[in-house]
Amino acid sequence: MFDCILIANRGEIACRVIRTCRRLGIRTVAVYSTADADAQHVRLADEAYPIGGPRPAESYLRGDAIIEVAKRSGAQAIHPGYGFLSENTDFARACAAAGIVFIGPRPESIDAMGSKAAAKALMSQHAVPLVPGYHGEDQDPTRLADEAGRTGFPLMIKAAAGGGGKGMRIVRDAAAFADALASAQREAANAFGDTRVILERYVEHPRHIEFQVFGDTHGNIIHLNERECSAQRRYQKVLEETPSPFLDDERRTRMGVAAVAAARAVDYVGAGTVEFIVGQDGEFFFMEMNTRLQVEHPVTEETLGLDLVEWQLRVASGEPLPLTQDAIHAVGHAIEVRLYAEDPEANFLPGSGRLSALALPPVSRHVRLDGGVVAGDTVTIFYDPMIAKLIVHDRDRTQALERLREALAQTEIVGPKSNVAFLERLVRHPVVVEGRIDTGYLDRHLEEFLVGDAEPGDADYAAAATALLLADEASPHVVEADPYSPWAAADAWRLGHHGKRVVALTENGRRHEVDAHGHAGHYVLHHEGRACTVTGARFADGVLSARFDDRARRVPLVLHGDRVRLHDEQGRRWTFERSPAYAWASEEAGGARQLAAPMPGRIVLVRAQPGDVVAEGQELLVMEAMKMELALKAPRAGTIESISATQGDFVEADAILVRFAETT
Known part of the structure; x- marks a missing residue:
């Protein structure tokens, strides 16, 4: 076993490898970019070295810099994690040339599976089922x-050197083929620098099932059962x-045999995944092999x-x-989801920013968390952005x-927007609960998993307002030298009439005002002309308990x-932000007067200038963030006052x- 290894990666997978190494008594060396100087993998490793700028090409893709750190630190081997250099044959060969073990398959195995066309040609020689199609060299x-x-x-049509959905087109008749091919x-040329394609019969409503395989240098190859990834x-x-x-x-037995045959075809060593596409009739076909550890390996x-x-x-x-194969026995069922900083309601726009709060469910024998960040x-x-x-x-x-539902309900991410509410709806949806989902269902029915125009009910506004009222009354700024003094009660008491407090709540950009009378857990709330009497309200240990119009409710609430974040009686998550009670209209009449950056990024195009008269929705700037370009558009029609x-x-x-000029 090694005494010291270098981890050529970052984030969650780097932290994951470090934990195993620490348990085995192996010293770990991390590398980091300038953007990751304070990252968790840097803090967890025994030592860490800078390797360049924030962009991957300036750091985590610099194989020469990583190997130099390995030599300097005395690392005997390099674990590439997944992504970055994990399937880079040049890097694997450079490690061998430097006398450092690459913790992964042989370069020849990576090469053999790196091209979809070549991989399928090889599989056809080893009795691995293939989707009918063409993967030849003649690309005329x-x-x-x-x-x-x-x-x-x-x-x-699939890009032969592709992945991640790039260079893929579904063609339903011969008349559409030429345009789809072009x-x-x-897209393949832009993404991979390679225009070669393969053709495959399109399997309608397929499922994606992959098998974890493992090989060693002694000629042993086994599988560790399947994972379904159809969602x-x-x-x-x-x-x-x-x-x-x-x-x-x-x-399961037939697919396991095929997976091992695929791995044996390339004399595979280490962890790999053989992926199959499965028709509704149960017929399965080889899709590709990932020559690395997969993100979803924890369920196995x-x-x-x-x-x-x-x-x-x-x-x-x-x-x-x-x-050995006959010693592999599975117990129970495991499921994994990934918590991302992204906005599902805005086409899953990646998010960024500081995690001002990060509450995750407690780890137990039923719940596991693999992460690379903490609050702050x-x-x-x-x-x-995982x-x-x-x-x-x-x-x-x-x-x-x-x-999983219980664990997601306990999850709270404050800072960038997240996909937690989306995941909560996903794991309650009938097609997931009943195990009927196919690989295209989410894209065909995405609206079923989004909030859209749905709004919280009166009961949700009442619960949120009650929690804030109780928090106000428990605020340490109230000095209770005399507990019977009217000045010690935060109940908006006024001489001659009942006190009123206004709790203004904003949810998904919508502002609602709740008028409240009363104190100490007993209130009369008015919201949009409707009244609700709250009695016996208490908030402790993340639970609000109260009687709302004499109906007792227990509301888990953060x-x-x-x-304020709570779940309604259907399990839907709602988040309310308190805003100033008395907001004097400034923007409502004339619309927003400014356009802000939705996330950190680089401005790549400026399409307007001060003095321009623009229409609502007109593109003003283009920024690059999270490896994608975002068009920033005018929130309203008007005249541009300044561009900064x-x-x-x-x-x-x-x-x-x-900034926009004021509307007169």
Whole structure:
């Protein structure tokens, strides 16, 4: 076993590898970019070294700099994690040339599976089921059109060197093929510098089921059962679980045999994943092989009681696999979801910024958390905005889903927007609960998982207002030298009439005012002309209990400063922000007077200038953030008074970029 390894990655996976190494007594070396100087993986490692600027190309993709740190620190091996250099054959070869072990497969195996076309050609020689199609070298458009006709429609065009949904097009008839081919080739050229494509029969409403495989240097290769990843949005996995609710024992056995055959075809060493597309009739086909550890590997670990990172380390150091195939026995059901800084209601726009609060469910034998940030850390614009992975495990799928709902309800992220509410709706949706989801369902029915125009009910506003009233009365700024003094009560008492407090609540940009009379847990609330009598209100240990119009309710609720988060009786999450009680209209009449940056980023285009008269929705600037371009548009029609950013500027979140002249 190694004495010291370097981890050529960051965030959650770097922290994950460090934890296993610490348990095994292995010293760890981390590397970091200028954006990650205070990151958790830097703090957890035994030592850490800077390797460059914030962009991946300036740091985590610099194999030469990483190998130099490994030599300087005395690391015997490099664990690449996933992403970045994990499937880079040049880096794997450079490690070997430097006398450092690459904790991953041989470069030849990575090469063999790096091209979808070459991988399929290889699989066809080893009795691994393939989707009917064409993956030949002849890329002449006429030949491709002929092969499309032989394959049959609908079919899918895929970039041969692709991934992540880039260069993929579904074609449903021959007339649309030429245009779809040209479009896929353009996108493939931009994304991968390679226009080659493969053609495959399109499987309608497919499921995505993958098998974890493991090989060692002694010729042993086994599988560690399947993971189903059919809940996807734009080909990106959203929920992963094992065992698959779709497979029976006979199908599971056949797919396991095919997965091992695929790994054996490339003499595989280390952790890998063989991915299959599965039709509604149960027929399965090889899709691709990921020659690295997968993000969703914890669900496999939870059902098998194994540490796959430990297996990677042992295999890379020359040891045989710890178990044989007949010793692999799964217990229970495990599910993983990923907590992201993103806004599902804004087309999943990636978020960034400081995590002013991060409350996650307590870890237990049923709940696991793999994260790379803590409260106070910053989610930057330069990397994937994942906050943590939430994994649950219980005796069966029904219980695991219930554990997941409970864990999500306990999760609170304050700072950048997050996908927690989206995930809560996902795990309550019938297609997920009943195990019927296919890879395209989320994209076809996304509106079923979003809040949209839905609003909280009167009961939710009453509960939020009650919690804030109780918090006001418990505020330490009230000096209770005389508990019977009227000045010690924060109840808005006034001589000659009943005291009234106004609790202004903003939810999803909508402002609501609740008028409150009373104190000490007994109130009469008025909201939009309707009254509610609250009696016996108490808030303790995250639960508000009270009688609302004589109906007793228990409301799990989180109070963070002027922010209230609760779940209604249908399990929906609502977040309220307290705003000033008396807001004098300034913007309502003339609309917003300014345009702010939605997140930190770089301005790449300025399309307007002071004095321009613009229309509502007109594009004013374009900024680059989270590896994507965002168009910033005018919130209203008007005349631009000033623009405070120029092309190339880096701007912070909420920085005012454009001001509009006042409307007369």
